[in-house]
Amino acid sequence: MTLVRWAKGYTQAELDSAQHRFGLIFPPDLVALLREKRPVEGHDWTDDAAIRRALDRPFNGLLDSVERGALWWPEWGTRPATAHAREQFLRDVVSLTPKLIPLIAHRYLPEEPHETGNPVFSIFYTDAIYYGANLKDYFEREFGDWHARRRPWPSQIKYIPFWSDLVERFAQNRNRPA
Numbered sequence: 001m002t003l004v005r006w007a008k009g010y011t012q013a014e015l016d017s018a019q020h021r022f023g024l025i026f027p028p029d030l031v032a033l034l035r036e037k038r039p040v041e042g043h044d045w046t047d048d049a050a051i052r053r054a055l056d057r058p059f060n061g062l063l064d065s066v067e068r069g070a071l072w073w074p075e076w077g078t079r080p081a082t083a084h085a086r087e088q089f090l091r092d093v094v095s096l097t098p099k100l101i102p103l104i105a106h107r108y109l110p111e112e113p114h115e116t117g118n119p120v121f122s123i124f125y126t127d128a129i130y131y132g133a134n135l136k137d138y139f140e141r142e143f144g145d146w147h148a149r150r151r152p153w154p155s156q157i158k159y160i161p162f163w164s165d166l167v168e169r170f171a172q173n174r175n176r177p178a
Helices: 012-022 028-036 048-067 083-095 135-143 146-150 163-174
Strands: 006-008 037-039 100-102 107-110 120-124 127-132
Touching (some): 012 028, 012 048, 028 135, 048 100, 120 135, 120 163, 127 135, 127 163, 135 146
Antiparallel strands (some): 100 107, 107 120, 120 127
């Protein structure tokens, strides 16, 4: 069992500043957690360069997947001929999706809806899976005991536009025979 190590939480002013600098609105459960404590292994919201890299990582991974031919959804229409046009198209698509807030490594909490209970995603290129039905569930599954890690998933997890679709499509592709 890997235990999560915690450090002192952020002040409300520090969280407000981070949200303003990065154009985010943290869901209430994330604010409550980060006010109380923060995971030592988590992203440091006072390190602007590291946060910007973490914020860009999902898009950059998707773009790499587009360029390798591993990602292009039929509903997007004809794949543009140039790398620049593909990048711009993908930027337009992702700009319409809920922003992802980095937690730890490539684990992300969607910004929207602006409410408690959003699922936690692991996003690595097109490898997209749920890592928790919500923030509390994520920390229990990722860092809890054997029972927490093995308990059944809830029958429903909140749908997050695009990101939940990516999870579903990744699962379908992973389960296809080679």
